[in-house]
Amino acid sequence: MKTKVERIQKDIEALSAFNSTPGAGLTRLSFTPEHKAAQDYLIGAMEAAGLTVRIDPVGTVIGRLEGSDPTLPVVMAGSHYDSVKNGGNFDGPAGVVMGLETARVYQDLGKQPKHPVEFVAMIEEEGTRFSGGLFASRAMAGRLTAEELATFHDKDGITTGEAMKAFGLDPAKLSEAVKKPEEVKNFIELHIEQGPILENGGIDVGIVKTIVGIKEVQVTITGRPDHAGTTPMDMRADAFLAASKVAIAANEAAIAAGHGTVATVGKVNVLPGAFNIVPGKVEFFVDIRSQYTECLDEVFGKVKAAAEAAVEGVKDLSADVKLMMDITPVNMDPHVCALMTKNAEAADMSHKEMLSGAGHDAQVMGGVTKVGLIFVQSKNGRSHCPEEWTDYDKLQKGIEVACETIMQLADED
Numbered sequence: 242m243k244t245k246v247e248r249i250q251k252d253i254e255a256l257s258a259f260n261s262t263p264g265a266g267l268t269r270l271s272f273t274p275e276h277k278a279a280q281d282y283l284i285g286a287m288e289a290a291g292l293t294v295r296i297d298p299v300g301t302v303i304g305r306l307e308g309s310d311p312t313l314p315v316v317m318a319g320s321h322y323d324s325v326k327n328g329g330n331f332d333g334p335a336g337v338v339m340g341l342e343t344a345r346v347y348q349d350l351g352k353q354p355k356h357p358v359e360f361v362a363m364i365e366e367e368g369t370r371f372s373g374g375l376f377a378s379r380a381m382a383g384r385l386t387a388e389e390l391a392t393f394h395d396k397d398g399i400t401t402g403e404a405m406k407a408f409g410l411d412p413a414k415l416s417e418a419v420k421k422p423e424e425v426k427n428f429i430e431l432h433i434e435q436g437p438i439l440e441n442g443g444i445d446v447g448i449v450k451t452i453v454g455i456k457e458v459q460v461t462i463t464g465r466p467d468h469a470g471t472t473p474m475d476m477r478a479d480a481f482l483a484a485s486k487v488a489i490a491a492n493e494a495a496i497a498a499g500h501g502t503v504a505t506v507g508k509v510n511v512l513p514g515a516f517n518i519v520p521g522k523v524e525f526f527v528d529i530r531s532q533y534t535e536c537l538d539e540v541f542g543k544v545k546a547a548a549e550a551a552v553e554g555v556k557d558l559s560a561d562v563k564l565m566m567d568i569t570p571v572n573m574d575p576h577v578c579a580l581m582t583k584n585a586e587a588a589d590m591s592h593k594e595m596l597s598g599a600g601h602d603a604q605v606m607g608g609v610t611k612v613g614l615i616f617v618q619s620k621n622g623r624s625h626c627p628e629e630w631t632d633y634d635k636l637q638k639g640i641e642v643a644c645e646t647i648m649q650l651a652d653e654d
């Protein structure tokens with residue numbers, strides 16, 4: 242193998258230390274001290290690997306290995322390094338470290354690629370802080386708006402733009418992050434599977450063929466806070482009762498849509514949030530995913546209809562439904578998938594074509610260039626929790642295939 246497992250382990254462990262919830266999984270939110278510390282580590286590691294480093298207008302760290310023909314479109318590789326709350330050490334960083342290790346293999350070999358290669362470490366992929374996920378890749382794809390930066394906010398009311406400014410970035414330069422299709426030859430990502438298929442099958446790597454589409458829907462039900470003891474049941478504008486009807490409708494709609502369609506209500510804010518007050522307001526998210534656009538649209542339509550029905554005819558009760566993120570299903574590039582398969586076989590690694598039920602920056606970059614995504618095993622299929630784990634030798638197998646594929650793509654005409 243060209244890659245070195247001890248270097249991979251060192252990077253993952255180092256990044257894991259930049260965490261605001263030590264002892265309770267990993268929490269690294271965007272534009273925070275933990276983000277800054279991890280960014281500084283990545284800049285140092287990229288420079289040590291011989292890369293020229295820059296930060297793009299939304300905070301993506303880009304390490305460039307110049308090509309023998311610098312005018313050719315770049316091959317990009319990497320992933321994200323922000324996290325969910327109390328998550329794990331591998332969701333995102335596995336792919337960022339893939340980029341670092343590939344850069345070090347180029348350095349070990351003293352090899353220069355024909356195309357420039359840019360290794361990227363992206364931020365706010367999860368959307369944990371501001372609710373607008375796949376942030377850095379949407380900026381590159383020209384799908385991030387000034388309005389989002391000015392209106393999406395965190396739990397303290399700080400907008401994305403304000404947080405960027407406090408971090409030393411200039412939101413007004415958003416358009417400078419955009420990558421034109423002619424500038425990018427490929428985008429290659431490696432990610433943990435976040436499910437049980439590879440481990441259960443004893444399979445080394447997953448070659449992703451399609452990434453599901455995602456609709457992130459914010460529903461706000463506004464009612465009337467009242468005394469829980471003295472307000473008769475037929476005189477209430479109970480926001481949580483209405484919200485629960487929408488949640489059940491979302492669940493039933495996903496089941497009815499079939500084809501693996503899923504819907505989740507995982508984030509709910511009940512206000513004022515006291516046991517003896519009829520809820521006056523409920524803000525919650527419905528996460529809808531499917532590999533079929535028509536299923537996404539069907540479930541979203543039923544969620545909107547359920548919100549309207551839940552407040553119909555009740556005084557002081559109203560509903561607002563806002564589509565916070567709308568990403569279509571994306572197929573990976575067949576040529577890139579074929580290279581990954583060939584490289585897995587050449588390395589005597591077992592492999593499997595897969596659907597990704599998780600969203601990834603690669604699916605947004607699929608709107609700009611030809612993309613590929615490699616999965617590595619997740620222990621017990623767990624992710625987005627402190628138990629998330631991938632054995633380093635298993636991570637190395639995926640990185641080896643990604644590295645080989647990147648080097649081949651970067652030497653193509």
Ligand code: HGY
Binds near residue numbers: 366367598600601
């Ligand atoms: O939500 C997802 O699928 C990814 O973890 N951001």
Ligand code: MN
Binds near residue numbers: 332367625
């Ligand atoms: Mn994730």
Ligand code: MN
Binds near residue numbers: 321332333366601
């Ligand atoms: Mn991820």
